[in-house]
Amino acid sequence: MDVKNRITLAEVAVAAGVSKMTASRALRGAGDVSRSNIDKVRQAARDMGYVGNHLASSLSGQRSSLIGVVVPSMANVVFAEVLAGIADGIEGSGLQPVFGVTDYDLEKEYEVIRNMLSWSPAGLIVTGLDQSHDARRLLENANIPVVQVMDMDGVPVDACVGFSHHAAGAAMAEALLALGRRKFGYVGCGLYADFRAKKRLEGFSEALTRAGLSFVITRISEGFSTVKGGRELTSQIVGANPDLDCIYYSNDDLAAGGAFHCISAGLSVPDELILTGFNGLEFVKSLPVSIATSLTPRREIGQAAARIVLDSARGDQAEPPARIEFQPKIDLGV
Amino acid sequence: MDVKNRITLAEVAVAAGVSKMTASRALRGAGDVSRSNIDKVRQAARDMGYVGNHLASSLSGQRSSLIGVVVPSMANVVFAEVLAGIADGIEGSGLQPVFGVTDYDLEKEYEVIRNMLSWSPAGLIVTGLDQSHDARRLLENANIPVVQVMDMDGVPVDACVGFSHHAAGAAMAEALLALGRRKFGYVGCGLYADFRAKKRLEGFSEALTRAGLSFVITRISEGFSTVKGGRELTSQIVGANPDLDCIYYSNDDLAAGGAFHCISAGLSVPDELILTGFNGLEFVKSLPVSIATSLTPRREIGQAAARIVLDSARGDQAEPPARIEFQPKIDLGV
DNA sequence: CTGAAAGCGCTAACAC
DNA sequence: GTGTTAGCGCTTTCAG
Numbered sequence: 001m002d003v004k005n006r007i008t009l010a011e012v013a014v015a016a017g018v019s020k021m022t023a024s025r026a027l028r029g030a031g032d033v034s035r036s037n038i039d040k041v042r043q044a045a046r047d048m049g050y051v052g053n054h055l056a057s058s059l060s061g062q063r064s065s066l067i068g069v070v071v072p073s074m075a076n077v078v079f080a081e082v083l084a085g086i087a088d089g090i091e092g093s094g095l096q097p098v099f100g101v102t103d104y105d106l107e108k109e110y111e112v113i114r115n116m117l118s119w120s121p122a123g124l125i126v127t128g129l130d131q132s133h134d135a136r137r138l139l140e141n142a143n144i145p146v147v148q149v150m151d152m153d154g155v156p157v158d159a160c161v162g163f164s165h166h167a168a169g170a171a172m173a174e175a176l177l178a179l180g181r182r183k184f185g186y187v188g189c190g191l192y193a194d195f196r197a198k199k200r201l202e203g204f205s206e207a208l209t210r211a212g213l214s215f216v217i218t219r220i221s222e223g224f225s226t227v228k229g230g231r232e233l234t235s236q237i238v239g240a241n242p243d244l245d246c247i248y249y250s251n252d253d254l255a256a257g258g259a260f261h262c263i264s265a266g267l268s269v270p271d272e273l274i275l276t277g278f279n280g281l282e283f284v285k286s287l288p289v290s291i292a293t294s295l296t297p298r299r300e301i302g303q304a305a306a307r308i309v310l311d312s313a314r315g316d317q318a319e320p321p322a323r324i325e326f327q328p329k330i331d332l333g334v
Numbered sequence: 335m336d337v338k339n340r341i342t343l344a345e346v347a348v349a350a351g352v353s354k355m356t357a358s359r360a361l362r363g364a365g366d367v368s369r370s371n372i373d374k375v376r377q378a379a380r381d382m383g384y385v386g387n388h389l390a391s392s393l394s395g396q397r398s399s400l401i402g403v404v405v406p407s408m409a410n411v412v413f414a415e416v417l418a419g420i421a422d423g424i425e426g427s428g429l430q431p432v433f434g435v436t437d438y439d440l441e442k443e444y445e446v447i448r449n450m451l452s453w454s455p456a457g458l459i460v461t462g463l464d465q466s467h468d469a470r471r472l473l474e475n476a477n478i479p480v481v482q483v484m485d486m487d488g489v490p491v492d493a494c495v496g497f498s499h500h501a502a503g504a505a506m507a508e509a510l511l512a513l514g515r516r517k518f519g520y521v522g523c524g525l526y527a528d529f530r531a532k533k534r535l536e537g538f539s540e541a542l543t544r545a546g547l548s549f550v551i552t553r554i555s556e557g558f559s560t561v562k563g564g565r566e567l568t569s570q571i572v573g574a575n576p577d578l579d580c581i582y583y584s585n586d587d588l589a590a591g592g593a594f595h596c597i598s599a600g601l602s603v604p605d606e607l608i609l610t611g612f613n614g615l616e617f618v619k620s621l622p623v624s625i626a627t628s629l630t631p632r633r634e635i636g637q638a639a640a641r642i643v644l645d646s647a648r649g650d651q652a653e654p655p656a657r658i659e660f661q662p663k664i665d666l667g668v
Numbered sequence: 669c670t671g672a673a674a675g676c677g678c679t680a681a682c683a684c
Numbered sequence: 685g686t687g688t689t690a691g692c693g694c695t696t697t698c699a700g
Contacts (some may be wrong), residue, residue, distance in 0.1 A: 020678080283561035
């Protein structure tokens with residue numbers, strides 16, 4: 001069953017005593033084929049272990065059943081969960097997801113998108129709204145459904161599924177202000193490339209400004225977001241600013257690191273110090289101290305995006321681009 | 335730049351004033367083409383925004399530059415990291431990863447593999463050694479490099495990259511016995527489908543037997559492995575068996591849940607009770623109490639697997655199947 | 669070094 | 685209902 005010398009449709013057709021076309025139709029359930037021929041063909045295919053060749057059918061049919069997915073990182077559960085949602089969403093549709101990782105690099109992102117396009121995918125799901133100019137042009141001209149996910153702050157190329165990071169940051173700030181917190185610290189990382197974390201920070205920061213406040217200290221590390229990094233940075237800023245009463249982290253991993261520091265250092269969380277992450281990862285609810293977070297529906301976003309691709313692949317007429325906005329739920333952890 | 339009416343090689347060739355063939359060779363850097371023609375073609379391609387059609391080239395060239403990856407779950411960082419490693423490993427090779435999720439379901443796995451095969455991928459990377467009989471036959475007859483990853487306990491179809499879960503379980507048991515622990519509990523989940531967790535448990539259990547011991551209690555939950563589940567199960571078994579001095583968990587997530595329970599319950603870890611996970615996820619080193627774990631090189635395994643596929647795609651002669659065994663490092667967390 | 673012919677395996681479009 | 689004829693866009697031959 002090599003790429004070469006593997007069973008082809010023609011062979012199945014011969015075995016079933018029909019033409020290639022009838023075999024093709026029988027196998028796909030397309031057009032009208034007599035009951036008896038359908039059975040004969042299917043039986044022959046099964047007996048011979050026929051596998052079919054998506055390459056050929058896609059090329060011939062002018063559309064492939066590949067769906068391209070572009071994410072910044074695979075090592076981050078958040079995007080893995082989006083992929084999981086996409087896998088859910090296309091289940092049973094016959095679509096296959098191809099993925100590309102950009103490492104938060106706009107050049108790489110361009111290349112990845114270009115590469116995906118060369119497979120004539122049925123659709124593309126891309127993380128975020130902030131691509132390079134060239135990449136965006138690629139998407140605009142692709143003439144296939146493009147769904148940008150995980151962000152709503154900006155202008156999508158086509159469809160869009162996600163939530164506003166800016167609003168999420170602001171909402172969290174307001175919730176914390178309402179709890180009476182006044183001395184805020186910020187711990188983040190890699191903002192140079194993570195546009196969404198940057199938007200959250202801006203939203204949060206602006207809300208503070210509106211309340212006549214600002215961050216007492218902000219500490220942004222290079223490199224990836226890790227629990228370890230969160231722990232270290234927290235130790236540093238708490239050491240330097242013992243009067244902080246709230247820390248906003250760019251995500252839950254960092255915040256968990258903060259929680260671990262506080263537990264070890266004997267700081268009372270959330271009484272003295274509220275720790276605030278982002279995403280609502282699974283482990284958050286089980287931490288020994290409660291931290292605040294914004295619950296984001298990663299899996300649902302993946303599912304919705306996949307469904308949009310499926311729908312527009314079916315429907316021939318161009319509907320207005322879908323726009324599905326989720327509302328992250330604030331969980332103060334109390 | 336639709337699937338239809340998008341620039342084709344023929345058009346680029348015309349624009350460059352050469353034949354399709356010369357254009358093809360120039361673009362791929364294959365065969366000998368004059369310097370001037372190379373430049374002309376490349377320039378034309380760039381100007382026209384030529385993207386190429388992998389479907390056509392793969393079909394024609396009898397080999398695609400797709401690489402299939404089959405994982406049990408995307409929601410588990412472990413497999414996401416394997417994917418990340420694969421993405422690393424194929425970087426710059428022009429290969430594109432297609433993934434399929436099996437949800438630990440053998441039927442689904444069969445379907446996913448079948449589906450992948452229909453893309454004539456350059457190779458297949460499959461999680462684990464324990465496929466269904468039919469799936470295994472599919473792999474054996476595929477005549478492409480097949481790399482099974484994350485397990486070495488069993489007979490691979492072809493190449494194999496991973497480590498022995500059985501040995502890892504046994505090694506951990508011995509290390510814990512050497513620390514003087516005698517009353518062991520086990521907390522796991524979903525063993526019905528997670529062959530690798532089962533192998534670890536067996537290895538651990540046999541080592542206990544050799545020492546004349548056995549688990550005081552084992553508690554296996556249905557469903558997925560979560561921090562929350564680990565916390566609850568730990569609470570239960572510690573409540574029922576206050577004299578336990580060590581708990582073996584099927585992975586770090588559950589163990590972290592156990593750690594959180596102990597912190598909240600005021601149990602001294604690791605003095606009174608050693609908690610032992612598996613994988614060495616990033617957060618483990620930052621927990622407020624130290625837990626033991628086995629460090630597994632997920633990313634490296636993905637990279638190695640990708641490289642094997644790349645190598646056998648290049649080399650025409652069939653080398654003996656690669657077999658790369660890693661040795662999980664025990665980290666007692668002290 | 670370059671090009672023309674002949675497919676890769678399948679399906680759309682049209683016959684019958 | 686079924687078969688025939690043409691390709692899909694590229695690369696592999698093989699001839700210059």
